[in-house]
Amino acid sequence: MAFSIASSSSTSSAAMASAKIGCSFTSDLKAPCSGAFQPLDCPHHRSLPVITLSTKRSSAVKPVRDGEPKRSDSVVPLAATLAAPGTEEGVREDVGVVEEELNFEELAKELENASPLEIMDRALAKFGNDIAIAFSGAEDVALIEYAKLTGRPFRVFSLDTGRLNPETYQFFDTVEKHYGIRIEYMFPDAIEVQALVRNKGLFSFYEDGHQECCRIRKVRPLRRALKGLRAWITGQRKDQSPGTRSEIPVVQVDPVFEGMDGGIGSLVKWNPVANVDGRDIWNFLRAMNVPVNSLHSQGYVSIGCEPCTRPVLPGQHEREGRWWWEDAKAKECGLHKGNLKQENSHEQNINGMGEISDLFESQNLVNLSRAGIENLLRLKDRREPWIVVLYAPWCQFCQGMEATYLQLADKLAGSVVKVGKFRADGDQKEFAKSNLQMGSFPTILFFPKHSAQPIKYPTEKRDVDSLLAFVNALR
Template identity: 65%
Template structure:
């Protein structure tokens, strides 16, 4: 069994590429979660390190048209298979029929994200031994400050199963991510050219103004410390 603390200490000051290389060396059944700029930077690195690259993305049914175009662009640019995960149709139908299409503006985004994001992700992660995310420490006030480069997943591990989570970009800034994207000429979501920085579902994402934190464009009607959809909420729990 991997000693996560020892592994984290050995990788803490390593480059994202070195962290990815070690992740692929240790785990054959490992998948990379893809949605935004950070993730495409990881794909740019990872596709050169392994011939067994598993990439998946969540289609909530509420994404921007530009995001769907971005997913297809990444698939063709790298010649990779991207597994698209969908929410349970009956659960979505029940939520919408009970509460309408925009209930999250009234009672928070947790229920909708739980159905459209967390549940399909949980099903996927039950099939792998480890996963890779694009989380960065400076991404969200109060919730991602302590993101380690590797951890036992606090959200999706269970009493009889340890899921390992790699966050190779934990120590990078947004500038470092974008410098790498420009240098490598990696594709990116065209919404970034219109002031969108952190991009999620269309009803819950808006551009940010100069000087605003990137996460202020997500769930802007809610408190800054609640701006997680549940995929990485365990980082907040781990700090309490």
């Protein structure tokens, strides 16, 4: 899916000093008056502490120069970059150039009390065309207004799950016209959606939790989008969700997703409105007189897919309108899994229903039991080679490589190589450490056809091409 580039009109430096919060768009419907309803709106754990903001890995922030980065097909811009005010057409002065390796923990402390506008300006200045705003069609339209006020070129992308409200699609169109931009839409894989609906029906999430559907319709498309970037900008706020967003910083090394260069630490996540109260967001929207999603006037505050979103009553928290049939402390779709605290990792509640949502689910992949993996170990002369991932569903690094491993299974389907998974946490952890060379999650093993000893995948590069090269060299 291609990305386009959005650029804003010029804005005086005074606007930067005076603007305090974010804004949203719609041509006809404006933000409600103040008297009306007021919304509140793994592998090597040593290398990346739970949600650490700093990183010394060179992959985290490599120098970004115009024309230098290689791009994946999913993020090639649809249109040429527009020049920021004061530059010649098609030429960007110092935009996107990062000369030094940055310590994002220190940067987060430096910007802790900065305005959203200042944070947005720093983000766009540092990453230029390699950063994009994630827009959901709700009040995080404020991010787009902030980007416009900086006077710098900017890009906007959104996830079209195929199940959004009609009002949200109308809002997308209004936003594009209002700002003169093209939103870069990412769509779910049609085959995966088809398989889910055929196997479980249209509304399976009401019975077994929303995580599987969100993973297919939102998380995997997001992962594809971020693979073409070095940084992204979100509308997360600390007051949005109890238990999951209370400690988010204004900038961090993304603890879950990978960027253009690949690997943990290759993507930076900016949260310009992290410290802003939801009511202040709406005060800003009214002050700037920008269009908003018409659903807000119907009692919707946090807006997602139509089957999973409903209005909230006065006094209710905004996230109570999302996945209302589930635990109120787990209102996350998976886009921000790094927010979830892991006090007791193997017992972590991922889907809000007391169960951990499993990973690596595919008809081309074998789920091995303890007996199955022991049998593989005993065989000295196997009929076919196997590649097996040792994983834990709660591990953010396992979650991060899920799409890649499923692609590997699809590519090897019909070949002589079998692809499997073995859940190695909990009661199986000591066995995996003692018998399967497991040091951390995930561990990938190859069981050759004519050798009793499994071979451990030796690197953290888990892209499909690297894994295929490993398999083809040994089978």
